[in-house]
Amino acid sequence: MVGAKEANLVERLESQAEHGGGGVWEYLCLVRKLKLRRSDKVLKYGLQILKDSKARSKLGGEEWTLYEQVAIAAMDCHCFSVAKDCVKSLQKKFPESLRVGRLEGMLLEATGSWEAAEKAYDRLLEDNPLDQVLLKRKASLAKSQGNTSASVEILNKYLEIFMADYDAWRELAELYVSQQMYKQAAFCYEELILCQPTVPLHHLAYAEVLYTMGGLENLQTAKKYYASTIDLTGGKNTRALFGICMCTVAINQVTKGRNKEEKDGSELQSLAAGVLVKEYKQKAPKNLAPLLTTTLKNMKLI
Template sequence: MVTKTEESQLNKLENQVDNGGGGAWEYLCLARKLKVRRSDKVLKYGLSILNDSRKRSSLGPDEWTLYEQVAVAAMDCHALDVAKDCISALQKKFPESKRVGRLEAMLLEAKGSWEDAEAAYSSLLEDNPFDQVIHKRRVAIAKAQGNISAAIEWLNKYLEIFMADHDAWRELAEIYVSLQIKQAAFCYEELILSQPTVPLYHLAYADVSLLFPYLPSLASAALEKEYKLHASDKLSVLTSTLKCLRVSS
């Protein structure tokens, strides 16, 4: 999670670059370190370096890191020709790289070539079944095609391997909630067990419990826990409490 200080630092650098004060490379490095996409800015600043042979050569080995960063940003921005050029440069430099192969599969996905992308991801997973990015891309493909059952299946398989991924548990919970499937409660239980001091998980657990008439005690317990943890936020607790009262009345 990005802290307020880190976000402020990134915003300051962004304003500096936009106003002609330099610092594009520093911005790109910080965005990469914080795992922040900001794809439009990354694409713009990255190309300003890659298209300048002097600036590009001054990066040394980091040149290839920038090609990868810009390729991903270009796909986010649907600048597929730019992404293709970046990936081609990487493929020429690293012809046997599985990491570059992953980018090629992502480009197929960005083009909407779902079957080809899925085949490429499956092949890559055979070589490295613990590649988190590829597992998540398979979920994204299923969701993009509207195949929610497949997205649920891939997320469950992913979480069998990477049980500590809070974002994945939350994503699965939100899908279950949208379908009003009771397993959403289990997802929030996992989140509460791993991060018991996060108030939003307790509130979400209470809200989910209210969807099912046979789980009112879960809602009450979650609300009590939330109140003790986060008593200053009376409004959110009161809102959920009123929901409980309406359901039980």
């Protein structure tokens, strides 16, 4: 999670670096610390420092960290020649290192030589069977090959040991959703909510999975989680507002034939619809607002 203060600092340093005001190294350090993905900027400024031998020698031992950072950024930007050079110089400095071995594997992965990458990871895993990064890389390797079920399997095995790693849970949840295995995905999202109960995105995703599964109970639960998303975001999440409307309609459809005794008296759906209309009038292109109004009217929400 990146706080507002840090995000501000990143913005400031970035604009400063852009206008040649120095602070490039600080910017790179901050990006690394916050684990941001600004590969193009990192590649540009990192190469600036690496090419300038005076600036490079000023870094001392940190030079190698920069090589690693630039290598990863270059892979992300498809500048494989740069990445190769970085990895090569790291190899020369640390021939036996696990960290460099990982980078080599990633380079192979980036260039699409899946088998070679897998072999490299497997070789490294022999010595360090509990390396979290390597295990996760294997999962992503399977995913990028399009082999989702293998990726799921690897992640499941990984989570059996490292069961407190919520990033892995999220990845697994998304994989399950893409495989339409909603029950399993719901479990993963529950796990995420347990890890970070105040992150609205998990509530939202959980609600969506429940809504997709359907059934009265699930729909009612989904509505509650949409409501909690609204509460946690202060009503700023349009998706959650739509979710409330959709859930209400679906619930009404399911309970149509039954007696109306348990009809809840809450105004949540009409309020959500109202806020949606208001937001669209303010922010969306002009022709969208009437469209929304008619849709909502058809749903009998306003």
